[in-house]
Amino acid sequence: MTETLFVRGLRKPIADWVLTADFEVGPGERAAILGRSGIGKTTLLRIIAGLEPPGAGSIWLGKEDITNLPAERRRIGFVFQDQALFPTMNVLENVVFGLRMAGVPRAEREKTGLEWLERVRLSKHARARVATLSGGEAQRVAFARAWVMRPRVLLLDEPFSSLDEEIRGELRQILREAHAAWPVPMLMVSHDAKDIDELVTVPLRFQEEQGGSMRSVFRFLGESRRS
Numbered sequence: 001m002t003e004t005l006f007v008r009g010l011r012k013p014i015a016d017w018v019l020t021a022d023f024e025v026g027p028g029e030r031a032a033i034l035g036r037s038g039i040g041k042t043t044l045l046r047i048i049a050g051l052e053p054p055g056a057g058s059i060w061l062g063k064e065d066i067t068n069l070p071a072e073r074r075r076i077g078f079v080f081q082d083q084a085l086f087p088t089m090n091v092l093e094n095v096v097f098g099l100r101m102a103g104v105p106r107a108e109r110e111k112t113g114l115e116w117l118e119r120v121r122l123s124k125h126a127r128a129r130v131a132t133l134s135g136g137e138a139q140r141v142a143f144a145r146a147w148v149m150r151p152r153v154l155l156l157d158e159p160f161s162s163l164d165e166e167i168r169g170e171l172r173q174i175l176r177e178a179h180a181a182w183p184v185p186m187l188m189v190s191h192d193a194k195d196i197d198e199l200v201t202v203p204l205r206f207q208e209e210q211g212g213s214m215r216s217v218f219r220f221l222g223e224s225r226r227s
């Protein structure tokens with residue numbers, strides 16, 4: 001059962017300004033924050049994931065307040081910009097690493113891992129070393145590794161930034177298909193307007209107040225979901 005992600009009254013001092021956020025992302029929605037570097041997009045993802053504390057405010061998943069839960073108990077998938085794959089493991093071993101750490105039996109975790117590699121169109125590379133993969137293939141491994149843990153939310157930090165436009169287009173389609181199979185709230189950071197046009201159903205608004213003292217992320221009340 002999927003749940004809505006709520007970010008309520010978040011307030012995080014960063015250097016000489018303050019990041020504030022107040023929005024929600026529902027089940028099956030793909031939200032994104034589009035903006036220039038240095039305005040707090042990645043910081044916001046890290047706060048939601050539990051990798052950084054908020055200065056104030058709360059984060060909820062459905063009816064559960066997860067603000068003070070440690071990252072490992074939140075069940076939030078995080079796809080990093082550099083993939084962070086383990087070079088000494090093959091593709092399948094990378095994908096199922098979290099399941100292995102959770103004590104899932106080998107046969108079960110490999111079956112689940114192969115299912116997700118099929119969804120990201122990479123099953124034929126299951127036993128390949130990650131060093132032999134292209135940039136786009138490595139990113140698909142990172143997608144499968146996040147999905148295989150059955151996350152309650154998926155966060156993506158500029159997942160296409162190092163790829164050319166043809167590969168980006170293919171990965172957007174793969175991500176849409178994978179999300180349809182596990183439609184949890186998804187939130188991504190991007191500098192690319194095409195990501196918003198082709199992938200995102202909820203573009204979150206970013207507002208910088210006069211003087212640059214506060215930068216706020218919010219969702220307009222009643223904003224309709226894009227198709």
